[in-house]
Amino acid sequence: MALLAVSNLGKQFGGLQAVSEVSFSVERGMIKAVIGPNGAGKTTLFNLITGSLTPSSGSVLLDGRDITGHRPHQIASFGIARTFQNIKLFPGMTVLENVMIGRHIRSSGGFIASMLHLPWVLAEEQRIRQAALERLEMLGIAELAELEATSLAFGQQRAVELARALAMEPDLLLLDEPAAGLNIYETAEVGRLISSIRQLGITVLLVEHDMSLVMDISDEIVVLSFGRKIAEDVPEAIQSNEEVIKVYLGE
């Protein structure tokens, strides 16, 4: 069974059909990419999958379970993590604290227990810190741990956001333009990183405009245009797909 199955998903904003009748599925362990021109509805699609927006029609299944219309925090706890196109780190908190929030669903200290700092809460706090530090190390940014996250350089902020998502230990990771705004070296780095994320057993669905990166790392590609799926295939086939070329080159 596919890990993620999207069927006939649609979203309307007033008179604008931002996503319409999109269906595809993502197999476990795969790296799948969603591409399409600006405004094609890629981010909207992500928002529908993660529950930030409620679909006007269609359904989303995660591991066979219908998650359509659930709230974002529930979907996160079902095992979907995401990053944002316009980075959303928590201001006023350090890099480490930002990544520690990623452990929220993997820990359980409640309101009252936290207020009393019960011993088991303190022990859990140590584990949260440790796990967050490990993610920072994995991304090579451990030395940034105590800096304020939003004061970092752009590329570093991207790395923190990724570390935060990885700290959730998700089954499925949605990356919205992970290489946007990065130089070619950093972009190549992101490519390697995404491949290594797959080694951790995490399935990846990404939106990206950098074609060489997409063609390089993804197993399959979905192409959106004006909210519709116009193609879905392996990278080689997409490169020679006439409709896709038409959409990208314009007529």
Next chain:
Amino acid sequence: MTLELFIQYFFAGITYGSIYAIVAIGFNIIYNTTGIINFAQGEFVMLGGMISISLLPIMPLPLAIAAAVALTMLYGALLEICFIRWLDNPGVLRMVIITIGLSILTREAALHVWDESIRSLPYFVGNEISTVNVLGARVSPQVFWVIGACGLMVAFLSIFFQGTSVGRQMRACAANRKAAVLCGINTRDMVTFSFVLSAGIGALAGCVMSPITSTAYDNGTGLAIKGFTVAILGGLGNSAAAVAAGLLLGIIEAFSVSVLPLAFQDAIAIAILLIILFVRPHGLFGSGTAAGLKEF
């Protein structure tokens, strides 16, 4: 309920309702150009009334009113220029707090200038006991002054926004601020102007209502809450709907007197506000998706 009583309540309702509508439009004008809710809106109304009352001994009524409106407009401009213009991109929370602070300072200053006593302008024609007969009910002529003045202001504003260049520039600001800047509109001046305009209509409303409702230094908060209720009821930013919503709230309040103790009359507006915020925050007349498009 007799027809006579009904008519009396009805007129009371639209009198207060048209004042609420003007306060709501004041909110909307500033909200549209800046995205700010100006919590000091009610203070403009109070100032209009108070200043005109103070000027009355030294000049005739029409002149006192005109001067009060002009001074309040000046005050609105000053507030904007001193406290708001030079902040770049302040958060909503910060703006809420600043305008609340301005409202407190204005009120406290009024308290020290005019003390706690309740004053009022004289009736524009006749006196407290002169009445006009409407279908057997007795209605004060001042009621018609209030309704007339508010009606004129609404008409003036719609002509202003549709027909004049400044008005159109302000609407451009409301629709899309960045695009307005690119078209060479000085959006900062438009913001100042929106404060001036809101202060002006508030002050005029404060003058015409003063003979009926009286004016005291602490009138502002109550009016602001009601005006805000009306603005929300009509959908924030939508002034035509605010007129309808204002009249509706005024009438509901007036008729509620027959079933509720007077002390709870204020509570009605607030209860309506809370209910609307919970069930239809985009207002009675707006559509949900349209409200969603606007960033709050």
Next chain:
Amino acid sequence: MRRLLFLLPLVILVVGVQVLTDWTDTRYYLTQLTMAAYYSLLIIGLCALMGYTGQISLGHAGFFAIGGYLSAALTTRNLAFFQDQAFFRLLEGAGILATGQDIYGAELVVVAPWAACLVAIIAAALIAWLLGIPVLKLKGHYLAMATLGFGIIIYRIALASEYFGEADGISEVPPFLLPFGLEVSGSFAVREANYYIAWGLLIMGLILLRNLIDSRVGRALRSIHGSEDAAGAMGVDTARCKLQVFVLSAVFAAVAGVFLTHYNGGIGPSEAGVMKSVRYVAIVAVGGMAHLWGALVMGVVLNFLSLRGVFGSYDDAVFGLILIGIMLFAPNGVLSLLNFSGVLDFFRRRRRRVKEPGGLR
């Protein structure tokens, strides 16, 4: 216990002040310091809600009033008329009634203060919960206006209902007896004890809130302040977290209301007024918003000055001025003006320059 060491200076200061007033024969200061401590209890609760979670409330005087008024009414309103009704016997059986004599020597049967206190706090929590479910869905101006509206309704109810004494409020509220022979009351004999009760409560509140902020839940609250979207995507149940901290801050306000009412022996409608709520918000803002210590220090200092009458007839104006001044010139609180954070930033920046790490590697 090492974590509690941070409180040592505060405890020393509190004891020191009491000793000092004893030596210099200025014990009357303790009265205002006690009251200031209770107001500060409300203020640090509001700080958790507003400063850390980013949810403004212009209705916290309402929760204070719910606590104070309920406790006052239950402990003063005579139930003797209901002697032969079932509910009376039920209450009596449960042992939560107290008897006494009113000023004319007639029999007075009222709810015992501890039970009244419990009812008042639970009522405040319940009301906060019911109000919070819809209200906390709102943001920015809408949230501000909705909480303001709630505050005004509470004020109106206090002012208009005979049960709560209308414009006069409720007086003759009996002392609140605590274990170990302590009592919360304004009598001079127990002034020192009451000073310590108030400050003990405030310090306890501070510990609880610090623990909360400094934990998984606290991080979640701060993340909501930063970005609700991102917090949700991290699995933080934003609605629930906001509701919990809203109820908690209401409980802090209600506790403050209950204790201060018994301490003062009464409560009046001005405690429920909008200006009070605005004042609390102003103090949290001056303290630096997300800054429990700042809120506490400013809460004590400003309330103390205000209670001493230092601001005279400009009391409200001072708080208005503070609000504007802080928001215009130091939105991070006055402590930031002392440039602690500037110094910190300086060191941070230097550290960053030295390391210059390469982002993704």
